[in-house]
Amino acid sequence: MLEELLNGNIEKKTITQIYGPPGVGKTNICIISMLKAIENGKNVVYIDTEGSLSIERIKQLSGKDCDELLKNIIIYEPSSFEEQSEALEKIFLLENVGLIIIDGIVSLYRLELCDKINENTKLNRMLGKQISNLLKVSRQKNSGILITNQVKDSINGIEPAGGRLLEYWSKSIIKIEKSESIRKLTLEKHRHAKEGENLRFKILQNGLEIINKSYQ
Numbered sequence: 263m264l265e266e267l268l269n270g271n272i273e274k275k276t277i278t279q280i281y282g283p284p285g286v287g288k289t290n291i292c293i294i295s296m297l298k299a300i301e302n303g304k305n306v307v308y309i310d311t312e313g314s315l316s317i318e319r320i321k322q323l324s325g326k327d328c329d330e331l332l333k334n335i336i337i338y339e340p341s342s343f344e345e346q347s348e349a350l351e352k353i354f355l356l357e358n359v360g361l362i363i364i365d366g367i368v369s370l371y372r373l374e375l376c377d378k379i380n381e382n383t384k385l386n387r388m389l390g391k392q393i394s395n396l397l398k399v400s401r402q403k404n405s406g407i408l409i410t411n412q413v414k415d416s417i418n419g420i421e422p423a424g425g426r427l428l429e430y431w432s433k434s435i436i437k438i439e440k441s442e443s444i445r446k447l448t449l450e451k452h453r454h455a456k457e458g459e460n461l462r463f464k465i466l467q468n469g470l471e472i473i474n475k476s477y478q
């Protein structure tokens with residue numbers, strides 16, 4: 263799905279970010295990207311911070327029994343932002359990693375934000391360290407990085423959460439929105455594909471159906 267919009271695979275050694283409101287289809291796209299990487303003979307690390315990953319959904323989208331596929335998926339389910347940092351450290355020890363997915367990169371971070379400035383500074387430092395580790399491990403393994411992000415309100419409507427740091431280090435940024443059953447992906451930032459390109463699709467039981475691709 264993302265390949266059609268990016269005119270190629272998810273780039274290796276950089277962060278591709280997809281952001282949008284709840285229930286819009288971010289996890290579905292993560293699963294499709296994961297299945298593609300496995301099809302290409304790679305293992306996938308899936309860091310599920312919100313309990314979004316469903317084995318049943320993997321089964322539906324792959325059309326296969328999951329037992330074989332699960333051998334190629336390393337799932338982490340951190341319950342704190344610190345555990346998320348620890349999960350990233352573990353990837354350095356894994357073999358044949360083609361794609362690292364963090365579904366909800368700042369969900370736990372946002373949950374832990376509070377009114378104590380010291381605590382928030384610590385969380386920000388941890389986010390910086392996580393981004394640095396992600397880039398380091400992806401260079402070491404020659405793997406892609408796909409993260410999903412929540413939205414926050416801004417004067418222009420909505421924008422990705424996680425601040426400038428995450429925006430700067432995400433070399434591809436894709437917005438996803440929904441109107442009734444139609445989803446729209448828009449390429450907002452990319453190093454070598456046309457920004458503003460968009461793709462409309464539907465989520466079906468057994469896959470994602472592309473409706474059209476256009477440039478506006």
Ligand SMILES: Nc1ncnc2c1ncn2[C@@H]1O[C@H](COP(=O)(O)OP(=O)(O)OP(=O)(O)O)[C@@H](O)[C@H]1O
Pocket residue numbers: 282283284285286287288289290291312314319322465466467468
């Ligand atoms: N079998 C299915 N057939 C059709 N649509 C489905 C099926 N399974 C899930 N969906 C649709 O997928 C959508 C949820 O997508 P997804 O979980 O990818 O969203 P998300 O953006 O990751 O949400 P969140 O941020 O809350 O985790 C829902 O609209 C749901 O109806």
